[in-house]
Amino acid sequence: MSEQRIIRPTPISGFPEWTPRIRSVELRWLDHIRRGFERYGFSSVETPSVEVLDVLLSKGETSQEIYTLQRLQADADDSSDARLGLHFDLTVPFARYVAQHFNDLVFPFKRYQIQRVWRGERPQEGRFREFTQCDIDVINVDRIPLHFDAELPRIVHEVLTGLDIPAWTLNINNRKVLQGFYEGLGITDPLAVIRAVDKLHKIGADAVREILIDQAGLSSDQAAACLELAEIRGSDTTVVDAVAKLGVSHPTLTAGLDELGEVLDELSDLPSGSVVADLSIARGLDYYTGTVYEATFNDDPGYGSICAGGRYENLAGQFIRRSLPGVGISIGLTRIFAKLVSEGRITGGRFCPTDVLVVLPSDERRSAALAVAAQLRERGFNTEVYHQAAKIGKQIQYAVKKDIPFVWFPPFDDGRPHEVKNLATGEQVEADPASWNG
Amino acid sequence: MSEQRIIRPTPISGFPEWTPRIRSVELRWLDHIRRGFERYGFSSVETPSVEVLDVLLSKGETSQEIYTLQRLQADADDSSDARLGLHFDLTVPFARYVAQHFNDLVFPFKRYQIQRVWRGERPQEGRFREFTQCDIDVINVDRIPLHFDAELPRIVHEVLTGLDIPAWTLNINNRKVLQGFYEGLGITDPLAVIRAVDKLHKIGADAVREILIDQAGLSSDQAAACLELAEIRGSDTTVVDAVAKLGVSHPTLTAGLDELGEVLDELSDLPSGSVVADLSIARGLDYYTGTVYEATFNDDPGYGSICAGGRYENLAGQFIRRSLPGVGISIGLTRIFAKLVSEGRITGGRFCPTDVLVVLPSDERRSAALAVAAQLRERGFNTEVYHQAAKIGKQIQYAVKKDIPFVWFPPFDDGRPHEVKNLATGEQVEADPASWNG
Numbered sequence: 074m075s076e077q078r079i080i081r082p083t084p085i086s087g088f089p090e091w092t093p094r095i096r097s098v099e100l101r102w103l104d105h106i107r108r109g110f111e112r113y114g115f116s117s118v119e120t121p122s123v124e125v126l127d128v129l130l131s132k133g134e135t136s137q138e139i140y141t142l143q144r145l146q147a148d149a150d151d152s153s154d155a156r157l158g159l160h161f162d163l164t165v166p167f168a169r170y171v172a173q174h175f176n177d178l179v180f181p182f183k184r185y186q187i188q189r190v191w192r193g194e195r196p197q198e199g200r201f202r203e204f205t206q207c208d209i210d211v212i213n214v215d216r217i218p219l220h221f222d223a224e225l226p227r228i229v230h231e232v233l234t235g236l237d238i239p240a241w242t243l244n245i246n247n248r249k250v251l252q253g254f255y256e257g258l259g260i261t262d263p264l265a266v267i268r269a270v271d272k273l274h275k276i277g278a279d280a281v282r283e284i285l286i287d288q289a290g291l292s293s294d295q296a297a298a299c300l301e302l303a304e305i306r307g308s309d310t311t312v313v314d315a316v317a318k319l320g321v322s323h324p325t326l327t328a329g330l331d332e333l334g335e336v337l338d339e340l341s342d343l344p345s346g347s348v349v350a351d352l353s354i355a356r357g358l359d360y361y362t363g364t365v366y367e368a369t370f371n372d373d374p375g376y377g378s379i380c381a382g383g384r385y386e387n388l389a390g391q392f393i394r395r396s397l398p399g400v401g402i403s404i405g406l407t408r409i410f411a412k413l414v415s416e417g418r419i420t421g422g423r424f425c426p427t428d429v430l431v432v433l434p435s436d437e438r439r440s441a442a443l444a445v446a447a448q449l450r451e452r453g454f455n456t457e458v459y460h461q462a463a464k465i466g467k468q469i470q471y472a473v474k475k476d477i478p479f480v481w482f483p484p485f486d487d488g489r490p491h492e493v494k495n496l497a498t499g500e501q502v503e504a505d506p507a508s509w510n511g
Numbered sequence: 512m513s514e515q516r517i518i519r520p521t522p523i524s525g526f527p528e529w530t531p532r533i534r535s536v537e538l539r540w541l542d543h544i545r546r547g548f549e550r551y552g553f554s555s556v557e558t559p560s561v562e563v564l565d566v567l568l569s570k571g572e573t574s575q576e577i578y579t580l581q582r583l584q585a586d587a588d589d590s591s592d593a594r595l596g597l598h599f600d601l602t603v604p605f606a607r608y609v610a611q612h613f614n615d616l617v618f619p620f621k622r623y624q625i626q627r628v629w630r631g632e633r634p635q636e637g638r639f640r641e642f643t644q645c646d647i648d649v650i651n652v653d654r655i656p657l658h659f660d661a662e663l664p665r666i667v668h669e670v671l672t673g674l675d676i677p678a679w680t681l682n683i684n685n686r687k688v689l690q691g692f693y694e695g696l697g698i699t700d701p702l703a704v705i706r707a708v709d710k711l712h713k714i715g716a717d718a719v720r721e722i723l724i725d726q727a728g729l730s731s732d733q734a735a736a737c738l739e740l741a742e743i744r745g746s747d748t749t750v751v752d753a754v755a756k757l758g759v760s761h762p763t764l765t766a767g768l769d770e771l772g773e774v775l776d777e778l779s780d781l782p783s784g785s786v787v788a789d790l791s792i793a794r795g796l797d798y799y800t801g802t803v804y805e806a807t808f809n810d811d812p813g814y815g816s817i818c819a820g821g822r823y824e825n826l827a828g829q830f831i832r833r834s835l836p837g838v839g840i841s842i843g844l845t846r847i848f849a850k851l852v853s854e855g856r857i858t859g860g861r862f863c864p865t866d867v868l869v870v871l872p873s874d875e876r877r878s879a880a881l882a883v884a885a886q887l888r889e890r891g892f893n894t895e896v897y898h899q900a901a902k903i904g905k906q907i908q909y910a911v912k913k914d915i916p917f918v919w920f921p922p923f924d925d926g927r928p929h930e931v932k933n934l935a936t937g938e939q940v941e942a943d944p945a946s947w948n949g
Contacts, residue, residue: 078829079829079830079831079832080565080566080569080829080830081830082566082607082608082610082611082830083611084611085559085561085562085563085595088559088560088561089559090557090558090559090608091557092612092615092616093554093555093556093615093616093622096554096555096556096557097554097555100555111864111893112888112893112894113888113893113894113895114863114864114865114868114893114894114895114915115863115864116531116534116535116862116863116864117531117534117535117538117864118531118534119528119529119534120528121523121526121527121528121641122526122560122627122629122641123523123526123641124523125523126583127518128518128520131518138582138583138584139582139583139584140580140581140582140583141580141581141582141583142578142579142580142581142597142631143578143579143580143581144576144577144578144579144631145564145576145577145578145579145596145631146576146577146631157523158583159580169520170520170528172520173520173521173522174530177530177531178530178531179862179863179909179912179913181898183863183895184531189560191560193580193582193583193584203559203560203561218898218899220877220898220899221898339877339881391516391517391518392517392518392519392520393517394517424554424617425552425553425554425617425621426549426552426553426554426555427552430552439658439777443777450550450551455549455550455551455552456550456551456552457551457552457621460619460656460658460659461656461658471617474617475552475617477552
């Protein structure tokens with residue numbers, strides 16, 4: 074053992090890392106989510122981890138803390154990499170991608186993108202510096218049918234339902250409802266109200282009222298009406314009637330209610346309570362122009378959104394002189410997964426993907442053991458051969474420790490049959506490697 | 512269309528990005544490689560993209576150019592992230608991982624890791640700043656059976672054989688053969704010779720001879736013997752006899768030849784020429800101590816290694832006071848893939864994963880179309896519904912452009928049958944969504 078200095082490795086705050094059993098569950102989740110996206114025909118896209126800073130900052134000053142890259146051994150006068158930063162979401166890279174590869178794409182372009190993103194935030198509960206997002210977006214030239222505003226929540230519903238996670242609700246709203254309602258009230262800066270209402274679940278109604286009156290300049294009647302609108306919730310088109318009862322009218326409001334009603338209508342076959350219209354959902358981002366989405370855990374809404382998205386009129390406008398409206402939604406995989414791990418709700422899958430451990434009877438019988446393993450692999454079983462001749466008990470112990478369900482015994486003497494032991498039941502039976510079915 | 516300034520997006524040199532058809536092939540490759548690794552029971556591991564710099568630099572000054580991270584909006588006096596860098600390979604993070612999670616692992620620990628790595632090199636042919644590596648390693652406490660030195664090339668052989676790539680050879684050597692041979696010749700600094708011989712394929716025999724004599728201080732007889740050894744190649748144990756004929760003897764040489772012979776012997780069932788002992792293979796890295804691997808394309812060996820690896824005695828020694836020998840090999844996915852793309856040998860798969868496009872006969876029949884699509888998805892077919900009522904020709908054209916093989920026609924009138932059109936054959940037949948099989 075060398076006497077060199079030991080660097081005791083420790084976790085890096087905000088950069089999650091899983092032991093193999095936990096990782097095997099994460100991998101199952103990733104496969105499941107991808108399959109859900111592909112089932113609806115979405116194409117896989119990956120973009121580099123970096124973008125030039127101009128692209129990352131193209132939506133104006135961003136509140137996301139960007140990590141920039143610097144070469145450790147860069148020459149003092151070398152500034153060639155000075156303008157690269159790690160992407161902080163997958164939406165900006167996707168907009169850049171669509172503009173850059175416009176002529177190679179078929180529209181409406183439906184893409185999914187499952188990648189890590191980075192934010193130089195102060196790590197705290199549910200906030201990571203490196204985390205995986207699972208995004209789907211549909212983008213089209215000039216016009217994007219409202220049908221997609223309903224398809225995306227349906228996909229998310231199917232995907233999340235297949236994961237073993239606590240109950241959640243996908244809340245839907247429409248920016249036009251908010252904007253039209255506020256304009257119908259005579260409010261001149263609806264976006265300021267949207268930003269204030271977006272904080273409702275964090276800071277409460279009284280604090281929002283204060284902002285609306287003191288900062289956005291609303292009358293107390295206007296503020297009261299805005300908060301009344303935000304209280305409307307429901308999983309069917311009765312929410313449309315509830316808004317109408319507030320007595321505000323404006324063409325944008327009418328358009329928004331029509332859209333919201335149509336989306337709810339197309340989703341009416343989903344289990345009640347899974348997708349709910351919630352007129353308090355605003356999404357702070359400026360670029361949403363219609364439908365907005367936000368999902369939260371029912372038992373911990375304060376944890377914040379686990380999925381979010383919406384419709385935008387022209388996300389790639391800063392990269393290409395084409396009108397490219399779209400609608401997208403993002404599943405915050407790491408946010409969901411890490412919470413369940415830390416709460417002990419995910420305790421892990423199998424340590425390894427091995428289905429069968431083939432016992433090595435002796436060094437002389439290694440090639441026979443390897444041949445059985447090859448045969449089982451050929452037939453679709455993930456198979457290991459124990460790595461050295463050792464007591465059978467020790468070999469079985471290895472399978473137990475690694476969560477391997479079956480131990481295979483090739484003949485220890487010529488002419489004897491193969492046997493296989495099911496470690497869960499303890500049962501051991503004769504078996505033929507050419508026909509055994511697990 | 513807004514009049515805002517347009518940021519024309521351009522590729523970032525050294526950061527590959529693929530259009531959807533190319534990406535679909537890459538995804539197939541990634542799935543195939545992963546399946547190959549899992550078939551042999553390797554556990555999935557992912558580590559964060561970053562390590563603290565102390566860890567990245569723990570093997571001493573590295574020739575790999577490291578990218579460090581800096582927060583764009585960092586306060587002048589905030590140095591909390593100053594010590595983070597993107598990993599430049601997956602070996603150092605794996606060594607750190609094993610040390611950090613030692614008590615949660617089962618040994619021998621077999622892990623695969625498929626992730627992006629970053630190097631701040633000057634981009635050139637076959638050299639990227641961001642690329643994907645596919646690594647497998649087996650690591651054990653105190654002792655690692657030689658059997659694994661043969662298992663890894665077998666896995667790589669199976670995996671690469673399943674990809675449609677030009678002919679390649681996986682070359683094997685053993686550091687002990689080189690070291691023992693050099694010591695048997697009376698050379699005092701075998702590592703200097705190993706580093707020189709490692710350049711043989713790049714700079715040629717004469718240049719290596721010059722280095723050996725002028726810089727490593729060898730006599731011309733010693734240099735000649737070293738170069739003679741490097742010429743020995745063969746896919747079976749006859750290479751062992753060929754070395755013996757050179758008349759050098761040393762216990763380390765004998766041990767190395769025994770190991771090399773045993774590994775070749777265990778691999779003797781593989782197709783001739785796929786795994787070859789090549790005594791010129793040295794691998795420059797200091798930490799290899801036995802078997803070394805390096806695969807190259809037969810028609811373009813100058814492109815450099817497409818897989819590489821070897822056996823190491825104590826890779827995690829700087830992180831933990833345990834002896835953890837291992838053996839590993841890495842497939843340079845991006846190096847292989849990007850070369851074939853740039854040479855036009857990979858022209859792309861399907862634009863999207865959709866198997867069936869369901870035609871939308873009219874807005875009134877949307878829910879019937881959605882129901883057929885749901886039924887087909889349930890049965891495992893990736894299915895899209897055309898997004899708006901449009902001329903049938905236009906809907907079929909969309910399927911053609913997106914490489915969707917089947918177009919489904921739900922009844923346009925009540926009581927009529929479903930029909931499905933195979934776009935490859937043009938054949939259109941009646942079909943039942945509950946039993947149709949593609």
